[in-house]
Amino acid sequence: MKNNKIFKTFIKAVGTGIKGNRDLDFEEIYEATLQILKKDATDAQIGAFLIAWRVKLETTEEVKACIKALNSLMKVNKIDDSILLGYNSDGRERTPYLFPLYEDVLKNFYEKNSDIKRLNFVISGDLLQPTKNGFGTKDIFKSFDENQYLKYIDRVEYLKELSELTSLRQELGLRTAFNTVEKLLNPSLSEYGVCGVFHKPYVEKYIDMFEDNFKKVTVIRGNEGDIEVSKDSKFWQKEQGKIVEKEFFLKDFGINIDKTFESISLEENINILKNPDKDILNLAKFNVALYLLFSSRVKTLDEAWQRMN
Structure with missing residues (x-):
């Protein structure tokens, strides 16, 4: 198998132990990633490297090379006037996806606000990745059509090499660097991107990782560490070289959500989307308002909400 010996040097660099481990330089990670994607290393070697690299903790420079x-x-395949909605690849277990509702929300918005530049929503999907046992965007899209404003792209079509690692990643059963980098891969060449975060210390890292591929990147603390929100939360953007945190409260927009979800199935989520009540529709509208703000279509969240209503 070609390059097999070379790949072993990458494993040793991250898997020797605290005293022997070292950060790989840009070219080393670039080469290691290509060998993984092209299957120039064995599954055992790939698994060993990905786990050891995660335990060592990936540096921002390493992730950029990846x-x-x-x-x-x-x-x-460029999609003009778009924002990439960077949903997590490990899917949902406790809260419903809302994005199929965004199509009608956007249609109604632009019927009333023709002065606002068009905005398309781009969503990527693939088979579910570790570590959850729920369902993902690809599962949801099977029950809904692509529409005027909502665009779906399947990773098997734009990066099959990464998609084909799914079975190995599921066998490992652990999060790896790919869970991070795949959040905002940008095959649509969207100007704007948004991804979710669980822990605040990762905010700056995510922005640094992805900002070279977008005009503006937003990081938001959403449901299950994803990008959709159903309660008060925060988002972060870089402004004039500094990370700025902004907070929002749903009650300020007249949204009072009574619902709580401890777990949810794919069938339950689809039923919610096909029979949405007022609370769910308001949440969908609020999330669209956020994305209009993140894409510089409006100056404030208040403006987006007022125009929408």
């Missing part, structure tokens, strides 16, 4: 390698193999 993204560059992924970009080099990615098929791009």
Whole structure:
């Protein structure tokens, strides 16, 4: 198997132990990622490297190199006037997806606000990745059509090399660097991107990782660490070189949600989307308002909400 010996040097760099481990340089991670994607290393070697690299903790420089390698193999198809909604690849277990409702929300918005530049929502999907046992965007889209404003792209079509690692990643059963970098791969060449975060210390890292591929990146603390919100939360953007945190409260927009979800099935989520009540529709509208703000279509969240209503 070609390059097999070279790949072993990458494993040793991250898997020797605290005293022996070292950060890999840009070219090393770039090469290691290509060998993984092209299956120039064995599954055992790939698994060993991904786990050891995660335990060592990936540096921002390493992750940027990984993204560059992924970009080099990615098929791009530009979608103008768009924001990439960077849903997590490990899906949902406790809260419903809302995005199929965004189509009608946007249609109604633009009927009343023709002065606002068009905005398309781009959503990527693939088979579910570790570590949850729920369902993902791809599962939801099977029950809904692509529409005027909502665009779905399947990773098997634009980066099959990463998609084909799914079975190995599921066998490992652990989060790896790919869970991070795949949040905002940008095959649509969208100007704007948004991804979710669980823990605040990762905010700056995510923005640094992805900002080279977008005009503006937003990080938001959403449901299950994803990008949709159903309660008070925060988001972060870089403004004039500094990370700025902004908070919002649903009650300020007249939204009072009574619902709580401890777990949810795919069938239950689809039923919610096909028979949405007022609370769910208001949440969908509020999330669209956020994305209009993140895409610089409006100056404030208040403006987006007022125009929408």
